[in-house]
Amino acid sequence: MKKALSAVSGIAVGFLAATVFFAEFGGSATPTSTASSDERSKAEQVYVPFGEHDDYYLMNSGGHSGQLFVYGVPSMRHIRTVPVFTPDPATGYGYDAESKEMLGDYTWGDFHHPALSETDGDYDGNFLFATDVANNRVAAIDLEDFHTTDIMEVPNIGGPHCAAFVTENTEYLFLPTRFSLPFEDPHASLDDFSEEYRGVLSAMIFDQEQKTFDIGYQVALPPWSYDKARAGKGVSGEWAVITTYNTEEATTNLEINASQADRDFIVLFNWKGLEEMVANGEYEEFNGEKMVFPENIDEHIYLVPVAKSPHGVDVTPDGTRFIASGKLAPAMTVFSFESAFEAIENEDFSGERNGIPVLNYESVMEREVDPPGALGPLHTQFDDRGNAYTSMFISSEVVKWNVDSGEVLDRHDVYYSPGHLVAAHGDTVEPHGNYLVSLNKIAKNNFLSVGPSHPESMDLFDITGDEMVHLSTTPVNPEPHYGQMVHRDVLDPFHVYPQDESDPLAVYDQNDTRIERNGDHVEVFGITMRSKFIFDATAERPDVIEVNEGDTVTIHLTNTDFDQDITHGFGIMDYDLNFEQMPGQTKTLEFVADKSGVFPVYCTNFCSALHQEMTGYLIVNPKE
């Protein structure tokens, strides 16, 4: 495994190069002019010399921007924005026919927790999954080209905040939801919340060959809010855990009313058992889905009491324990999966809620870890030496502690108010134990002021030693709810779309370019290449499309520059249309020519010395 080794060699190379760099440009690198040698060594650790690449990809959710942000670690440089739930003119996502259909009519999404696909409990680099809390959508980003490949709107659910968390071999992604909604009667009154509402969990399946989602089954959970979820690993591989809050079933002023009970619950369920039940036809058809009702079965779904209003729940790399962090209780609670299985076996229950057995807290809980003065524990990541790292939202720090003993080993401030932490492979069976990033909600005055709205921020830590070393702080696009840090060797993106002779819309030879008219439908089969558009090679002006006002126009374009990084664009002035076209790619634009006149078209993505000449015209003749 590369991990620590590459970090160490990276530091050594970085040190050499940085020495040269700082020697040459000594005066301009302001922070070093007054920095101690200790500070310089931090700078060298995050410096990636020209010609070298970062060790890790950090893929952060972009919250209500609906986008994915990709950074390099340790440099923390922003490398790419990938649009997922939101249209993006820079790439034409949401403009071309295929992505427009995928997005539907939505103009925003609330991208929460990203999850990489896994094989044997570690990232396999194939896909990244995302959920949209605002519009009940789930998306897959293909990591071969870093583009969104499928989006599905999931019925019956109310904001998949807990998602997406995948099982060890990406059998399922679970989408438990933040809001409970009316179940049978879509207009059921809030007065009847406890009887008429449900918080539905959706077990999603992703077909990696077809690159499409499907729903395996759904579970009609009690009318509570579901906050975070994790799939088990190894011994707990067939199980998953979800935190709940508002088990008070309050319908207003949740700040107070959902914080009354001393304990909420973790839902512990056996996804494999539920899968087998559903395969045997033991479910009820509900609104087109296979729905399981926990109160009607006597196995597979249990509740574990937990300190009030928990937020995160995380599973240790070896899969033996799950750790809940109570945002209103200052402790991390360590639970044993094996004790839970034993309690289930022995029916060691303290009662039931909504028809679901509640396991005896004392039997399942292993220890409560309560570092003095540490407030607001939220999320936990892991290293490769048996240690856990938990973010403290209120006391703005990371606490490092040993999972086996509960001993607190180190604490370090972050700047400020951390939500999630993300470590290198930090939620897999094999964490790398070298880098940890704190995703902070607040930056205050860390960066140049850009007005009243301050950026969020990321703190990078070196966690290879006994003490965490703070390396850098970086502004970050809002809002990173979570991230995935994956080693660069796991991914292998391609650079040019392969020629696809079976695609009837693709044109690879200038002689095949053409403009076809069928009634009031005009269809263009054209080419983009350095440095021109060819819509019809036989025409007097091959770079002109002439249509009549009111025509439906379909333009298929193929970029025939099969060269790395020769990307073109296609923008039509005054028609609010633009897309990016990567090497070898075929894309389609569809619109109604509802304005007459002469409209320049041009390449929007700088491509060559004669990029400025890469133009043409759309001529729309007025109605007679």
Ligand SMILES: [Cu+2]
């Ligand atoms: Cu171009």
